[in-house]
Amino acid sequence: MGCCISRENNPEKQPKNNNSNPVVHHHQQTPASDVGGGGIVIVPSGVPAFAEFSFADLKAATNNFSSEFIVSESGEKAPNVVYKGHLKNQQWIAVKKFTKLAWPDPKQFAEEAWGVGKLRHSRLANLIGYCCDGDERLLVAEFMPNDTLAKHLFHCKGEKQTIEWAMRLRVALNVAEALDYCSSEGRPLYHDLNAYRVLFDENGDPRLSCFGLMKNSRDGRSYSTNLAYTPPEYHRNGKVTPESVIYSFGTILLDLLSGKHIPPSHALDMIRSKNLNLLMDSHLEGKFSTEEATVVVNLASLCLHNEPRERPNTKDLVSTLSPLNTNPDVASLVMLGVSKQEDAQATATPQRPLSPMGEACSRMDLTAIHQLLVMTHYREDEGTNELSFQEWTQQMRDMLEARKRGDHAFKDKDFKTAIDCYSQFINVGIMVSPTVYARRSLCYLMNDQADAALRDAMQAQCVHPDWPTAFYMQSVALAKLDMQKDAVDMLNEASCLEEKKQKVGRS
Structure with missing residues (x-):
């Protein structure tokens, strides 16, 4: 079991103790100042030292990787699914499960996990372990119970509820500090930085997921969401650089400013026209500092500069944002508008009239x-794809032909053929389509594959964060998986989004 590599970039298979909790092997390169008596590693905020877990540990923690334990707001690209888990020592964990195809070399996977596992910071959802057992490839991180930035920004919870301005500034600073720490520790690359990677811990404090620090694996691109949001140089060479991470940070700043996931090209047009009010989230009207917003807008435009060398570095991000955070004593939970414990119970019916x-x-x-x-x-x-003329290649035509065949099969209710054709379209990766994900999700439901249906519905949401159909499809998949409370919550969110969209259409 496990992969056998030495501790100097080759950590041996870890033995387990009698209560099924992993015995920690501390990394050899831990600084002397971080080592207590007897060689015990002192880590911040009680974070466990990095360890190898057995597959049995994680299987038990996640109730055999039950669909009920899937973290629906992970933003992870299928088939890499994130589960929450509960260890015997009562610690909650997040478990990211890969396919063997993603990391065929167990040594490479273990080395990369140990590299990320050395990092410890209060601004990170830290990596606390991994599992490399036979064909199994899993990462274990601290569990963040208060959802993602995407959840709080994009998903409707009522007309009056939104993240207040001071909290948005705190999110921006915390993410910048996380990136600066990682850069200073020799890990400047972060893959697919977006609002789904920003998580809120039990105190409501924003943290950056450690999963994005792993080098890109074989099963997907470093940018798995809409191509319109990826750095321009990534289109040319397909590589993540420290400068492309800064670009992605700029898109998060746009999310925080606007409360929407808007293409950078559109936002930059608004910035150039000096139309700040058009860019800002309407929920913040009269509740933010124009001077502070101008600083954030200017920083976003620098981050989104077409020339990578013209973008700021992580220290510039921190130095620009630090002076804007003037109320550090206010608890994040208060700013976020959530309580420690959620009292709401699932209701049998949604809270508002439903569309067809x-x-x-x-x-x-x-x-x-x-x-x-x-x-x-x-x-x-x-608006979900921005393609240049050069991208309309034979490969593009073949891909669109696959979608066309899928549409014919879908219309004729030949759902298995539709799955195959839509999968061909998706796997090429040149163009993303929330509609294809939604259609394939229904095809999976028709074939009693609710787990796959849920993943596709989540992907549709990643591509089109405010599309009601993506939430509706998640609701059906969750209901099929007997996750009734989550299904009702998702149905209500979908209905709210649809109602909001209709109001905008009438105005």
Whole structure:
């Protein structure tokens, strides 16, 4: 079991103690100042030292990787799924499960995990272990119970509820400090930095997920979401650089400013026209400092500079944002508007009238959902892809032909063929389509594959964060997985988003 490599970049297979908790082997390069008596590593805030877990440990912690333990707001690209887990010592953990194809070389996986596992910082959701058992490849991190930045920014919880301005500034600074720490420790590359990677801990403090620090694996791109949000140089060479991480940080600043996931090119047009009010989140009207917002806008525009060498570095980010955080004594939970314990119970019915899609999802009427998806075609995909003329290659034509075959099969209710065709389209990776993910999600439901359906619905949400259909499909998949409370919550969020969209359309 495990992969056998020496501790100097080759950590041996770790023995386990009698209570099934891992025996920690401390990394050889721990600084002397971080080592207590007897060689015990002192880590900040009680974070466990990095260890290897057995597959049995993690299987038990996640109830055999039950679908009920899937963290639905992970933003991870399928098939890499994140689960929450509960160890015998009562510690909650987050477990990211890869396929063997993602990391075929166990030595490389273990070395990379140990490299990230050396990092310890209060601004990170720290990596606390890994498992490399046969074909299994898993990472273990601290569990963050208060959802993601994407959840709090993009997902409707009522007209009056939003993240207040001071909290948005705290998020920006904490992420900048996390990136600066990682850079200072020789880990400047972060893959697919976005609002789903920013997590909130039990105190409501924003932290950066450690999973993005792992080198890109074989099963996916470093930027798994909409191509319109990726650094321009990544289109040319497909490589993540420290400068491209800064670009991605700029997109997070746009998210914080606008409360929406808008393409950088559109935001930069607003910035150049000096139309700050058009860019800012309408929920913040009259509740933010124009001077502070101007500083953040200017920093975002620098981060999004087309020339990588013109972008600021991580120390510049911290020095610019630090003076804006003037109320450090206010608790993050208060700013975030959440309590330590959630008292709300799932209700049997949603909180507002439902649209035809909402009604169909509430009834779990897959036939009706199919008819509605056929009728809507691809009109929700507008604006989710920005492609140059050069990108319309033979590969693109073949990919669109695969989608066309999938559409014919979908319309004819040949759902297995549709899955195959849509998978061909998705796997090419040149173009992303929330509609294809939603259609394939329904195809999986028609074939009793609710786990796969949920992952596709989550991917549709990643591509199009405020699209109600993505949430509706998640609701149906969650209900199929007997996660009734989550299904009802997701149905309510979808309905709220749809209602908000209709109001905008009428105004």
